[in-house]
Amino acid sequence: MRKDNGETGRATTIAAIYIFVLLLLFVLGVIENRIDSEGMGFLPLLVATTPWSWLLMGSWDSSIWGSGPHAKHVAIFVTCNIISGVANGFILYLFVSWRKKRASR
Secondary structure (H helix, E strand, O other), X not given: OOOOOOHHHHHHHHHHHHHHHHHHHHHHHHHHHHHOOOOHHHHHHHHHOOOHHHHHHHHHHOHHHOOOOOHXXXXXXXXXXXXXXXXXXXXXXXXXXXXXXXXXX
């Protein structure tokens, strides 16, 4: 068996923190949307999940998200937090793991 010496643990922790911050940004956007309804509360979430969220933004008006009052929030959560966040979290995990391996050489 091979010991990781904390390489995987650090990368996983950083990726998990990133996903948690995205969840907090989504909650901030929902709260701001209820108060102001401009939709600018989701801008930090869009910036944090760049570039995937901007590419998927066009799907927010699709009927697959439903037609209720919370359909836009479901669309934003799925496209930004789940799809874009997981993609960026995986890239972040790979980058941190690569940097750790490179530094240990």
